[in-house]
Amino acid sequence: MDVLNVDKLRDQNKIIEFKLEFNEHGQLFFVNKEKKISVYIKKCFPWSNKDSFFSIRNQSDEEVLLIEDINALDEHSRDAIISSLLASGFCFIINDIITIKEDYELRVWEVETNQGMRQFQTELMAWPRELSSGGLLIQDLAGDIYYIPKVSELKPSGKKLLWAFID
Amino acid sequence: MEVLKSKTSLVNKYYEQPDRLPKDLKELIFKSWEKQNILLYSFADLDSHFQLAEQWIVVGQLQIVFATRRNSKWEIKILNISEISATKELSGLSYRKLLFENQKAEVIFSVNYTLRQATTMSSVKFVLEQMVDQKKYELDFENDDADSLYLKQLVKPIEKAQASISGGQYDVVWRLLALLRPYKYSVLLGMSGAVLMTLVSLVPAFLTGKIIDEVIKPFQAGQLTKDIAIKLTYITLMGLITVYILREFFAWIRLQKMAILGEYVARDLRDRVYNHLQKLSLSFFNSKQTGSIISRVGADTDRIWDFIAFGVVEVTTSIIMLMGLSVVLVALDWRLGLLVSLPVPFILFIIYWHGQSMQKLFLKAWRKWSDLTDCLSDTIPGIKVVKSFNKEKEEVQRFRLRNQSVVKEFNGIHKAWTRFWPFLMLTIQAIVIGVWTFGMPRVLDHIEYFNKTGNIESGLSPGVFISFVLYLGMFVQPIEIIGQMSRMINRATSSAHRVFEILDTEPQILNLKGALPLEDFKGEVEFKNVNFSYDGVRKTLKSVSFKINSGEMVGLVGPSGSGKTTITNLIARFYDAQSGEILIDGKKITSIDLNSYRSQMGIVLQDPYLFHGTILDNIKYAHPEATLKEIISAAKAANAHDFICNLPQAYDTVVGERGHTLSGGERQRISIARAILRNPKILILDEATSSVDTETEKKIQQALDRLVKGRTTIAIAHRLSTLAQANKILVLKNGELKEQGTSIDLMKLENGVYKNLVNMQRELHANKV
Numbered sequence: 001m002d003v004l005n006v007d008k009l010r011d012q013n014k015i016i017e018f019k020l021e022f023n024e025h026g027q028l029f030f031v032n033k034e035k036k037i038s039v040y041i042k043k044c045f046p047w048s049n050k051d052s053f054f055s056i057r058n059q060s061d062e063e064v065l066l067i068e069d070i071n072a073l074d075e076h077s078r079d080a081i082i083s084s085l086l087a088s089g090f091c092f093i094i095n096d097i098i099t100i101k102e103d104y105e106l107r108v109w110e111v112e113t114n115q116g117m118r119q120f121q122t123e124l125m126a127w128p129r130e131l132s133s134g135g136l137l138i139q140d141l142a143g144d145i146y147y148i149p150k151v152s153e154l155k156p157s158g159k160k161l162l163w164a165f166i167d
Numbered sequence: 168m169e170v171l172k173s174k175t176s177l178v179n180k181y182y183e184q185p186d187r188l189p190k191d192l193k194e195l196i197f198k199s200w201e202k203q204n205i206l207l208y209s210f211a212d213l214d215s216h217f218q219l220a221e222q223w224i225v226v227g228q229l230q231i232v233f234a235t236r237r238n239s240k241w242e243i244k245i246l247n248i249s250e251i252s253a254t255k256e257l258s259g260l261s262y263r264k265l266l267f268e269n270q271k272a273e274v275i276f277s278v279n280y281t282l283r284q285a286t287t288m289s290s291v292k293f294v295l296e297q298m299v300d301q302k303k304y305e306l307d308f309e310n311d312d313a314d315s316l317y318l319k320q321l322v323k324p325i326e327k328a329q330a331s332i333s334g335g336q337y338d339v340v341w342r343l344l345a346l347l348r349p350y351k352y353s354v355l356l357g358m359s360g361a362v363l364m365t366l367v368s369l370v371p372a373f374l375t376g377k378i379i380d381e382v383i384k385p386f387q388a389g390q391l392t393k394d395i396a397i398k399l400t401y402i403t404l405m406g407l408i409t410v411y412i413l414r415e416f417f418a419w420i421r422l423q424k425m426a427i428l429g430e431y432v433a434r435d436l437r438d439r440v441y442n443h444l445q446k447l448s449l450s451f452f453n454s455k456q457t458g459s460i461i462s463r464v465g466a467d468t469d470r471i472w473d474f475i476a477f478g479v480v481e482v483t484t485s486i487i488m489l490m491g492l493s494v495v496l497v498a499l500d501w502r503l504g505l506l507v508s509l510p511v512p513f514i515l516f517i518i519y520w521h522g523q524s525m526q527k528l529f530l531k532a533w534r535k536w537s538d539l540t541d542c543l544s545d546t547i548p549g550i551k552v553v554k555s556f557n558k559e560k561e562e563v564q565r566f567r568l569r570n571q572s573v574v575k576e577f578n579g580i581h582k583a584w585t586r587f588w589p590f591l592m593l594t595i596q597a598i599v600i601g602v603w604t605f606g607m608p609r610v611l612d613h614i615e616y617f618n619k620t621g622n623i624e625s626g627l628s629p630g631v632f633i634s635f636v637l638y639l640g641m642f643v644q645p646i647e648i649i650g651q652m653s654r655m656i657n658r659a660t661s662s663a664h665r666v667f668e669i670l671d672t673e674p675q676i677l678n679l680k681g682a683l684p685l686e687d688f689k690g691e692v693e694f695k696n697v698n699f700s701y702d703g704v705r706k707t708l709k710s711v712s713f714k715i716n717s718g719e720m721v722g723l724v725g726p727s728g729s730g731k732t733t734i735t736n737l738i739a740r741f742y743d744a745q746s747g748e749i750l751i752d753g754k755k756i757t758s759i760d761l762n763s764y765r766s767q768m769g770i771v772l773q774d775p776y777l778f779h780g781t782i783l784d785n786i787k788y789a790h791p792e793a794t795l796k797e798i799i800s801a802a803k804a805a806n807a808h809d810f811i812c813n814l815p816q817a818y819d820t821v822v823g824e825r826g827h828t829l830s831g832g833e834r835q836r837i838s839i840a841r842a843i844l845r846n847p848k849i850l851i852l853d854e855a856t857s858s859v860d861t862e863t864e865k866k867i868q869q870a871l872d873r874l875v876k877g878r879t880t881i882a883i884a885h886r887l888s889t890l891a892q893a894n895k896i897l898v899l900k901n902g903e904l905k906e907q908g909t910s911i912d913l914m915k916l917e918n919g920v921y922k923n924l925v926n927m928q929r930e931l932h933a934n935k936v
C-alpha cells in the first residue's frame with residue numbers, strides 16, 4: 001500500500017478523501033471510498049517529540065499514513081486520533097515514591113501512581129531512563145512502563161529515594 | 168508441590184493480584200457450565216478506560232467466561248467459542264488489548280491488560296487460536312492444571328531475573344551452615360580455638376594491672392622487698408609468655424582448621440554443583456547464561472569459602488570478645504564497666520546506619536561506572552563505524568565526560584567514609600576520656616586512702632585503671648567487624664542463593680526405574696502423534712508421526728523454526744515429549760536406559776564444538792580406548808587426515824579456545840571423525856554442511872556419505888541437493904509434518920511445500936550464476 005503523507009498532499013492542494021474512526025473497543029479505522037481497514041497509531045518519537053509524527057499502520061505492520069501534524073486533518077479524524085493516542089499511550093504515572101528496596105537480584109519499587117499504590121520490580125542493572133524533558137521512565141521486569149513526568153515536582157522524600165538514579 | 172508453593176509466594180510477595188482464580192467465581196462458573204472444565208485462565212487488570220480492575224478470563228472447552236468484580240459481586244459475560252472467528256492482539260505503550268472478532272470481522276469482545284499479565288494472556292490467546300482454527304483443542308499438558316499453569320506463566324519474568332530457590336534468607340544461612348556438618352569435629356576444634364584465643368587475649372591487660380597493684384605499688388610503699396618484687400615480676404612474665412604462646416597456638420588452630428575446612432566445603436559445593444549441572448536437562452542451560460553458570464561454580468563458591476573460613480569465625484569471636492570485655496570490665500569496676508559497655512550497641516547501630524547510607528552512594532557510582540563501561544562496549548566493537556564517520560573526537564569527549572562523573576561519585580564515597588571514621592573514632596575516644604574523667608579522681612582517692620591507711624579497700628586502684636584503659640583499645644576491632652556483618656552475610660547468602668538454585672533444579676530427563684539397557688540394537692525410530700512444547704503452552708511439534716527403519720537415511724526439511732532441530736532433540740532424548748509416543752526399536756524411549764541409548768547416538772552439529780586440547784584428544788573423546796590406527800582411519804574417512812598432517816604439530820596440535828584456530832570446515836571434519844569413531848547406530852546431522860563453502864562442502868559430503876552407511880541417519884540440510892540419496896524426506900512446517908516420501912514422490916505433489924522449496928532454491932542458484 002502506498003504511504004500517504006498528509007502534509008505533502010495538502011501542500012499539493014490535493015483533496016484527501018479519507019477519514020479515521022475510533023470505536024468503543026478502542027480500535028482505529030482508516031476509511032476511504034474503497035475500503036475500511038483496521039489500523040493503529042504509533043508515535044514516532046514518544047518521548048523526545050511526542051506531539052508530531054504519527055505513523056498509522058495496518059495489521060500487517062505496514063505504514064498506511066504518516067501524519068506530521070494532526071491539525072492537518074479534519075476534525076472527526078483528529079478526534080479519532082486523539083482518542084486513540086490517549087488509549088495507546090497508557091502507562092502508569094508515578095506521583096510519589098514510597099520505597100526502593102533490593103531483594104535477591106531484584107530492585108523492588110513501591111510507588112503511588114495515578115491509580116493508587118503499586119509495586120513493581122526491575123533488574124538490578126536496569127537503570128531508569130532520564131528524558132530531556134525532566135521526566136523519568138522506569139520499565140519493570142514484565143515490560144510495563146512507569147513514568148514520572150517531572151522528577152523535580154516529586155515530594156522531597158521521593159526525590160531523595162531517587163537520588164542514586166538521576167543525575 | 169514445593170515448586171508451586173514457591174511460585175505462589177512469589178505472586179503474593181511481588182504482585183498485588185490473586186494467586187489463583189477466586190473460589191466463589193469458580194463455583195459460579197461451574198454452576199453454568201456443564202461438561203466443561205477450566206482449561207486455563209488469566210487475570211486482566213485494566214478496564215476499558217485503563218483503570219485498574221479485577222477481571223478474569225476463563226476458557227473452557229466450549230465457552231469463555233469473562234468476569235468483572237464490581238462491588239464484591241461478579242458481573243459475568245459468556246461467549247461461545249464457536250462464535251469467534253479470530254483473535255487479535257493490539258499493543259500500546261504499556262498495555263495490550265485482546266480482541267475477539269466474529270465472522271463479519273466485528274469485534275464482539277475486547278479486554279485490556281498490563282504487560283504483567285502478558286504471559287498468561289498470551290497463553291489464553293494461543294489456546295483460543297488453536298480452538299478457533301481446529302474447532303477443538305485438547306490440552307495435552309495434562310500434568311498442568313489451570314491453576315499451576317497460571318502461576319507458572321505469571322512468575323516467569325521474576326524467575327528469569329531471580330535465582331529461584333525455596334526458602335528465604337535465613338533458610339539460606341542455615342543451609343550454608345549445614346554444609347559444615349560433615350566436618351563437625353573440625354568445626355568444633357576450630358571454634359574452640361577461636362573462643363579460647365579470644366578469652367586468652369583478655370589476660371595480658373589483666374596481668375598488667377596486677378603487676379601495678381601487687382608489685383609496683385607495694386614495692387613503692389616499701390611493703391615488698393626487691394627480691395620478692397623481682398620474683399613476682401618473673402612469675403608474671405612467665406604467665407604472660409604462657410598466655411602469648413597459648414594465644415598464638417589457639418590462633419593457629421583456628422586459622423588452620425577453618426581455612427582448610429572452608430576449602431573442603433567449597434570443594435564439596437563445587438563438586439556437587441558440577442555433578443548436578445551434568446545431570447540437568449538442556450532446558451536449564453537454555454534458561455541461563457553460560458557466564459552466570461560459570462561464575463556460580465567459581466566466584467560464588469569462593470565467596471562461600473571466605474564466609475565459612477573467616478566470616479563465621481570472625482563474627483562469632485567478635486561477639487564473644489565484646490561480651491567477654493563487658494563482663495570483665497563490669498566485674499573489675501561496675502561503674503566504669505557500664506560507662507564503657509552501654510554505648511556499644513549505639514556505636515554498632517551507627518556503623519550499621521552508615522553502611523546503609525553508603526549503599527546509595529555505591530549505587531550511584533555503580534550506575535555511572537556502568538555508563539562508562541557501556542561506552543567502551545559500544546565503541547570498541549563498533550570502532551569501524553566510529554572511524555568511518557570520523558567521530559573519534561566526539562567519542563573521546565563522551566568518554567571523558569562519563570569518566571569525570573564516575574570520579575565525582577567515587578570521590579563522594581571517599582568523602583563520606585573519610586568523614587565518618589574519624590567521627591566514629593572520636594566517639595570511641597570520648598568514652599576513653601569519660602573513663603579518665605570518672606576514673607582518675609577515684610584512682611587518686613584510692614592512692615590518698617592507701618597512703619593514709621595502707622588499706623586498699625577504697626576507690627579504684629591504679630592497676631585496675633590501667634587494665635581498663637588497655638581493654639578499651641580492644642573494643643574497636645570487634646565493633647568494626649560486627650558493624651560490617653550484615654553486608655558480609657548479604658554477600659554470602661546471595662552467592663549461596665545462586666549456588667543453591669542449581670542444586671534445587673530437578674533434572675527433567677530422568678532414567679526411569681527399571682529402564683533397560685539396549686540389546687542387539689537395530690536403530691529403528693518411530694514417532695506416534697508426538698506433541699511437544701518447550702514452554703508448556705506453545706506447541707512446537709503438533710501430532711507428528713513417522714517411522715524410520717533401521718539403516719535408513721531420512722532428510723528433515725522445512726523453513727527455519729519449523730521444528731527440525733526439535734525432532735532431533737527428542738530423538739536424542741534431550742527433552743521428553745508431552746504426549747504421543749517415541750519408540751526406539753519398538754520400545755518406549757523412556758523405558759530404555761539413557762546411558763546405553765546415548766552411547767549409540769552420534770550427533771554432528773552445524774557449529775561443531777571442539778574442546779581445549781589436542782586434535783587427538785578431541786577425536787578420542789568419542790571412544791577413549793581407540794587405537795591410533797583406528798583414529799587415523801576415522802580421520803581419513805572424515806577427509807580430515809590430510810589437513811591434520813599439514814599442521815606443524817599434526818595430531819598433537821592444540822585446538823579450541825586459546826589454541827590453534829581451525830576453519831569451520833576443518834572443525835566440522837574433526838567432529839565427523841569423532842562421530843565415525845563413536846560408531847553410532849543412530850546418526851543425527853543438523854545442518855552439518857551449512858556454514859562452509861562449496862569446495863569444503865564437497866569434502867564433508869564425501870565424509871558424511873561414508874559415515875551414514877549402515878546407520879539410521881536423520882539429516883537436516885539447508886541445501887536440499889545434499890539429501891538426494893535420502894530414503895525418505897519429512898517436510899515440516901510450523902511444527903506439523905506436511906509431507907513425507909521420497910524426493911521423487913514429493914516433487915509430484917501439486918503445490919507441495921517441498922516442491923516449492925526446491926524450486927525456490929533452484930531460482931536462487933540460477934540467479935547467482
Ligand SMILES: Nc1ncnc2c1ncn2[C@@H]1O[C@H](COP(=O)(O)OP(=O)(O)O)[C@@H](O)[C@H]1O
Pocket residue numbers: 453701702707725726727728729730731732733734
Ligand atoms: N530451547 C528452546 N526454548 C524455547 N523455544 C525453542 C527452543 N528451541 C527452539 N525453540 C522454538 O521452537 C521452534 C522450532 O525450533 P527448531 O526446532 O530449532 O527449528 P528448526 O531447527 O526447524 O529451525 C521455533 O519457534 C523456536 O523458536
Ligand SMILES: [Mg+2]
Pocket residue numbers: 731732733
Ligand atoms: Mg535448527
